[in-house]
Amino acid sequence: MEKVVNDLFTENILHELAESFDVFSREFTLLGDAENYVYEVTKQASSFILRVTHSSHRDEAQISDELSWVDFLQRNGVSAPEVFRSVNDQFIEKVKAKDNSTFYACLFEKVAGKRVNIGEEVHNDKLFYSWGQTIGKMHRLTKVFSEQVDLFNRPSWKEEDLFHLGKYQNHPKKEVIQQFDHLVNLLNHLPQKKENFGLIHSDLHLGNFHYDESEEKLHVFDFDDAVFHWFASDLAIPLYYSVWVLERGNIAVNLEEFATRFLTHFLKGYETENQLSKEDYLAIPIFLKLRDYVLYGFFHKKLDIETITETQKDLIASIEERVINNRAIVTVNYQDILKSI
Structure with a gap:
């Protein structure tokens, strides 16, 4: 992630976004931070994926259209993650940063199956x-x-x-x-x-x-x-x-x-x-x-x-x-x- 975005992304922003999805665990596992901050989080003993996106990368309309497409694919036989609503009945929650830019969050299902690595027998x-x-x-x-x-x-x-x-x-x-x-x-x-x-x-x-x-x-x-x-x-x-x-x-x-x-x-x-x-x-x-x-x-x-x-x-x-x-x-x-x- 670019330094300017990292400097804006505080723990308070992360926890405010997480809590809007009823996720209160303070033990977030960071899975990636190249274009988005992607965390594995726990809610009611189940694992979910919390994705946080800065407005310099995607705006709310772009994220909304992405979710619409994922929903369509899932309803028609592609195994894609379910997207969950927040406590405010929203698929996308947002928090302003100190420079008035925005961080957006979505909560996804953690999909089934296992990751494949090259060299494994299953890579065939x-x-x-x-x-x-x-x-x-x-x-x-x-x-x-x-x-x-x-x-x-x-x-x-x-x-x-x-x-x-x-x-x-x-x-x-x-x-x-x-x-x-x-x-x-x-x-x-x-x-x-x-x-x-x-x-x-x-x-x-x-x-x-x-x-x-x-x-x-x-x-x-x-x-x-x-x-x-x-x-x-x-x-x-x-x-x-x-x-x-x-x-x-x-x-x-x-x-x-x-x-x-x-x-x-x-x-x-x-x-x-x-x-x-x-x-x-x-x-x-x-x-x-x-x-x-x-x-x-x-x-x-x-x-x-x-x-x-x-x-x-x-x-x-x-x-x-x-x-x-x-x-x-x-x-x-x-x-x-x-x-x-």
């Missing part, structure tokens, strides 16, 4: 298939949802704050900016229609779902990044982060072979619920490159580049090298994969 073809199938169901349903509800308050991909490197770097490298402009030009020429574009999760990596191995079922959470985007981006992100974790962990595996196996089973699952055109699938490398740029912006926004560790410097340098050289994190033969599904 069945999981990849279920992963793709779940995203396919979400894409199929979001097309129905868009016909029923107008969500004007969720951002479009063009509104991504992390695209604006000049806000976080004094002198962004011109080669990085040039490659980003090239990517945007490619995206602006992609077809954008109901069949391939809509509201997507946009961050469904291993850290944002639990898995029930016995039922081969994903329980999805963290819809904070929900955005209007090409469906192919939602396919690229699971592949991107799976390869990224393998690469960062120096795990002895051929990345191209892993990516081919992953995508083959992932897309077979996806196709059971939703189908895209061949051209949409072949656009996945564009979105792998876009994710590199987004992550590059994220690190410059969240980290003090002058004081980061050597490991963090190497990580950012590796992303920068790929961006400048217009190279995706992994290369596979998409034509062959599509023939196999």
